[in-house]
Amino acid sequence: MTRLENRKEILIDFEEKMTLANAATYFETIAKKLKEEGSFTLTVNGQPVEVKPSSNVELEIKLEKRRDQHKFEMELEWREGDEGSTLAFE
Numbered sequence: 001m002t003r004l005e006n007r008k009e010i011l012i013d014f015e016e017k018m019t020l021a022n023a024a025t026y027f028e029t030i031a032k033k034l035k036e037e038g039s040f041t042l043t044v045n046g047q048p049v050e051v052k053p054s055s056n057v058e059l060e061i062k063l064e065k066r067r068d069q070h071k072f073e074m075e076l077e078w079r080e081g082d083e084g085s086t087l088a089f090e
Contacts, residue, residue: 011049012042054082 033040039052053076060075 012044014042014044054078054080056082 030040034053038055039050041048041050043049056078058077060073060077062071062073062075064071064073
């Protein structure tokens with residue numbers, strides 16, 4: 001793999017302070033779209049980016065505490081084309 005092929009490309013880097021209820025609504029919307037459509041689109045500064053995970057993903061959940069600050073992260077990771085295998089009976 002060449003150095004260019006291994007370079008990370010940040011497609012969206014966005015942070016916004018909001019109420020817990022609004023953050024929960026974001027999570028609910030993303031979860032609903034993933035469950036029903038398998039993808040969702042984020043638009044930042046007028047630029048749409050489609051997020052379309054493969055059918056097999058790795059889920060990581062992390063909770064950190066540093067003094068009085070807490071950080072909760074949920075991460076989905078996948079490789080393009082990793083649709084997994086299916087089992088069929090004949």
